[in-house]
Amino acid sequence: xxxxxxxxxxxxxxxxxxxxxxxxxxxxxxxxxxxxxxxxxxxxxxxxxxxxxxxxxxxxxxxxxxxxxxxxxxxxxxxxxxxxxxxxxxxxxxxxxxxxxxxxxxxxxxxxxxxxxxxxxxxxxxxxxxxxxxxxxxxxxxxxxxxxxxxxxxxxxxxxxxxxxxxxxxxxxxxxxxxxxxxxxxxxxxxxxxxxxxxxxxxxxxxxxxxxxxxxxxxxxxxxxxxxxxxxxxxx
Numbered sequence: 282x283x284x285x286x287x288x289x290x291x292x293x294x295x296x297x298x299x300x301x302x303x304x305x306x307x308x309x310x311x312x313x314x315x316x317x318x319x320x321x322x323x324x325x326x327x328x329x330x331x332x333x334x335x336x337x338x339x340x341x342x343x344x345x346x347x348x349x350x351x352x353x354x355x356x357x358x359x360x361x362x363x364x365x366x367x368x369x370x371x372x373x374x375x376x377x378x379x380x381x382x383x384x385x386x387x388x389x390x391x392x393x394x395x396x397x398x399x400x401x402x403x404x405x406x407x408x409x410x411x412x413x414x415x416x417x418x419x420x421x422x423x424x425x426x427x428x429x430x431x432x433x434x435x436x437x438x439x440x441x442x443x444x445x446x447x448x449x450x451x452x453x454x455x456x457x458x459x460x461x462x463x464x465x466x467x468x469x470x471x472x473x474x475x476x477x478x479x480x481x482x483x484x485x486x487x488x489x490x491x492x493x494x495x496x497x498x499x500x501x502x503x504x505x506x507x508x509x510x511x512x513x514x515x516x517x
Contacts, residue, residue: 283486283490284438284441284442284445285445286429286483286486287426287429287430287442287443287445287446287449288445288446288448288449289449289479289483290422290425290426290429290446290449290479290480290483291426291445291446291447291448291449291450291451292449292450292452292453293476293479294422294425294449294450294476294479294480295449295450295451295452295453295454296453296476298420298422298450298453298454299453299454299457305396305411305415306323306326306454306457306458307457307458308400309322309323309326309400309408309411309458310322310399310400310402310403310404310405310407310408318405319459320459321405322405322408323408323455323458323459324455325405325406325408325409325412326408326409326411326412326415326458327412327447327450327451327454327455328409328412329408329409329410329411329412329413329414329415329416330412330413330415330416330447330450330451331412331416331444331447331448331451332412332413332416332447333412333413333414333415333416333417333447334416334423334426334443334444334446334447335440335441335443335444335447336416336440337416337423337427337430337443338426338427338430338439338440338441338442338443338444338446339436339439339440339443340439341427341430341431341439341443342430342431342433342434342435342436342437342438342439342440342442343436343439344431345357345430345431345432345433345434345435345439346434346435346436346439348434349434349435354434354491355491355492355493356491357431357432357434357491358432358434358487358488358490358491359487359488359491359492360491361428361429361431361432361484361487362432362483362484362485362486362487362488362489362490362491363484363488364428364484365425365428365429365480365481365483365484365487366480366481366484366485368421368424368425368428368480369477369480369481369484392414392417392418395414396411396414396415399411399414416447422476423446425480425483426442426443426446427443428487429442429446429483429487430442430443432487432490432491
């Protein structure tokens, strides 16, 4: 699986994360302390998020592995690509009415209560726990990354995919948590317009990958490595 796509989506999509999670990063414990405390707390926060993403990637990757063992890896990749493109094309006014998402809103309220308790603490370790919980917040960009993790068809690759995604979101969120007041709303709006383009490109890559066109790094033969292994075992 092309793990670099996860990092790129996280990097360019992190401007969306600023809109969703930016306010949380600005009120993290230790923000008014010395610079070393600020840096260490922000590192722990992003580490917590990345661990949660990796955990989610393991679960969704395991599900994809089951599908791959059933011989449907190509269709899994194509389906994930189509899903990513559909996510971009569905207007917000329609997606907000989908009843399946309502339980997620209740879960968000539960997380907010937990955030409130942790934010009152002046302990740096509490920032790590905030990051862990933050990773579970309902987020369209995370769903996009999870679709990519599912398309890997592997527990290990799904975990790595989400870890790379988390690492991609970290630089901008870290910078915003320290220098957030210097990033204007106009700049964030411009970047938000670019995010859907990258999601569509990622969807096209997944579709091409499932088509087995034999293009290195983009659409390799999914079964080639398996056949090579079988041939090597036979020769041995």
